[in-house]
Amino acid sequence: MKQLLLIFIKFYQYFISPLTGQNCRYFPTCSAYTLEAVEKHGSLKGTALALKRILRCHPFHAGGFDPVP
């Protein structure tokens, strides 16, 4: 499960992300954040953290430096 998630995110980073342009308001980017969160906290908590992060990542939020807890 964890491996699958990581592969999926890496695939997105290499093949899809370059096409859509720079979109993330944060550093690390949402995908990098997810990758780290899943590695650090496991797939369940990692995904939950990632979801929270993506929900924060819109024009009405300031963005900025926001590392994985």
Added chain:
Amino acid sequence: MDEQKRLLLAVVLSVVVLVGYQTFFITPPVPNNQPQQAQNQNADQVQEKSQNVSEYKTMTGIVPETVTAQKKNYRTISISTPLYNIAISEQGAAVKSFELKNYKKTNKKDSPLKQLVPEQLVSGTLFFDLERQSIPGLKDAVYTAKIDTNATSVFEGEKTIEFILGTSNGIVVKKVFTFKADSYMIDCDIVFQNGSDMSLNDSLVISTPGVFDEETKKRSRFAFEGPVVFVNEEYMDIDPDDIEEKNTYSGKIGWSGYSERYFMTAVMPRLNTNGDSIDAGVKLFYANDMVTNNYIRKMDRLDPGQQGVYSFTFYMGPKSQKILGSYDNSLKNAINLGFFNVIAKPLLITMNFIYSVIPNYGVAIILLTILIKLIFWPLGTKSYKSMNEMKKVQPLMMEIREKYKNDKQKMNQEVMGLYKTYKVNPASGCLPLLVQMPIFFALYRMLYQAIELRHAPFIGWISDLSAPDRLFHFNFSIPMMQEPYGIPMLTLLMGASFLLQQKMTPTAGDPMQAKMMMLMPIFMTVIFINFPAGLVLYMFVNNIISMGQQYYIQKKLS
């Protein structure tokens, strides 16, 4: 601003919840694969319960002459209605030809009508048999049509035509078609009169075959073609390659049939009086480029002197939301726009509504695009605004870039800190992108599969919104391009719009990424080169509006 912010958040969140819920929590009902035990009742019970079985009295005059299955000369009866021309052969009482009067085969002026029964289907379609062959040779037996002429028409009301087969052991089989002038629905009663001295205990099998060759396989990758079934209130399209693993589906079969990208043939058991559909099954076969979808229904035991009637409705026609939506049955579920069906269907209905006001599907697509764009207008405005504000911090940013040239991590961190202090951010965020993704996919599927766009003209050279746009026609082939060959004018314009948009957007990232971004217009043009013009039109209009919005905001702020 604050109120608008909250409203937008609410919209966005509800969409996310809706999509998320659809995706993760609604598990499709598992089709019941157990054999139908309920059917194995004793004869008395069946007699009490069944509405299909009754005594029948043989009256002199109606008894057909006993025809042997080997009768050589058989007729083909043609029936013409305002909607279609159908030809039913006395052999097997099967549908051998079905031409749609409102749909042509190609977009050419002198094109023949769209034919739903390909020549390769030698036995035709919608023929039937008994599963255990209780009446040998029934499938290809030669019936007698109770009509004097070989051609008739139904231009008002309805007309019933009976096909009768008397078998040598005394069982009479009838297939009674009722054609209606104003509907694609064809009622069909299958009647067994047991005049033999043995009881008949078997299952009825109605077949809807289809040609599934290499070419179909290729097409099916983009828009499904193949066997379809509506089982336990759930639409299923079955990839012929999966038939080897699982070829039987049972449960409450609403209908089953064979579907092309735009048209379908389906058999629908008529509901019994209490409105329930009947427990039944479908069994699929795939061999020699041919897929057969067999609807199988257990018949009630028919003792000598009894008559069994099984009622069906056949549908052969377009998968049009307007037409199928007007019928009060489950057939409208045949229009399935994939994973994002929940979003795609409303889009299709909205597009059809716009068309009813302005009867041009090209204009309808443009207006639909504007409508979608309007929903996301505040998001765009906000991010273009901050994009503009970026200019203010540009010098500071250059400084940081210079300072931390060798430490990318530190550089990014500093840049983000800069954004935070000056309350700017060039990116619009991941969420807007994520929310718009399902809408784009839904729209893509909708525009790819909507029969409404088939042969629907827009302006000038775009005479078919469902086909790739080609200006002029060349005789030589062009790499990456599928036939026909020509200048993909609209697609090139779309590519240009991508390029222009890229030029308008300041790139904050590193030069490597900037290079990648410049490749995107080319990439998009190549991908879209064989896509339906309707889809290209959407993308083009979407870009134009985005650029307009961006330009407007920049003008307003400077």
